[in-house]
Amino acid sequence: MPDKLPIRNGDDVVRVRQQVRARAVEAGFGLLDQTKIITAASELARNTLDYGGGGDVTIEILKEPRRGVRITFEDQGPGIADIDAALKDGFTTGTGLGLGLGGAKRLASEFSIFSKPGQGTRVTIARWK
Numbered sequence: 001m002p003d004k005l006p007i008r009n010g011d012d013v014v015r016v017r018q019q020v021r022a023r024a025v026e027a028g029f030g031l032l033d034q035t036k037i038i039t040a041a042s043e044l045a046r047n048t049l050d051y052g053g054g055g056d057v058t059i060e061i062l063k064e065p066r067r068g069v070r071i072t073f074e075d076q077g078p079g080i081a082d083i084d085a086a087l088k089d090g091f092t093t094g095t096g097l098g099l100g101l102g103g104a105k106r107l108a109s110e111f112s113i114f115s116k117p118g119q120g121t122r123v124t125i126a127r128w129k
């Protein structure tokens, strides 16, 4: 059963990290792989909260074709007008460093993003063992 958790405040972001860690351990990830997926999830959870106005996250363990963890972040916020620009290091519309999205992409084995202005944002990452 996938875990679905709300992301409405900073405490929820901490809970997302804890749940991702638990699922990564369950999937048999070593410390380096755990850290990579937790870091990526943390950045995306922050974005969901800060730019998406909150949303939710689904965390799943994958068994086929290999063991892994897949995490999907969804919000009904303003969306991203230019996804290619948002993925570039240094691009931010806030006060961050603009490294979160690109960093999360690099830390994941798979990365997909769907976003349209006015229709919210959905980002999925997966990391295989």
Ligand SMILES: Nc1ncnc2c1ncn2[C@@H]1O[C@H](COP(=O)(O)OP(=O)(O)OP(=O)(O)O)[C@@H](O)[C@H]1O
Pocket (backbone or CB within 6 Å): 043, 047, 048, 051, 052, 075, 077, 078, 079, 080, 086, 087, 091, 092, 093, 094, 095, 096, 097, 098, 099, 100, 101, 102, 121
């Ligand atoms: N869920 C989202 N909804 C709307 N816009 C988003 C969302 N996630 C990211 N963005 C946009 O993409 C930009 C880049 O995101 P990214 O995480 O790379 O950088 P940042 O959050 O601004 O800074 P950092 O993550 O380094 O603290 C954000 O500044 C924001 O404009």
Ligand SMILES: [Mg+2]
Pocket (backbone or CB within 6 Å): 043, 046, 047, 096, 099, 100, 101
């Ligand atoms: Mg960010």
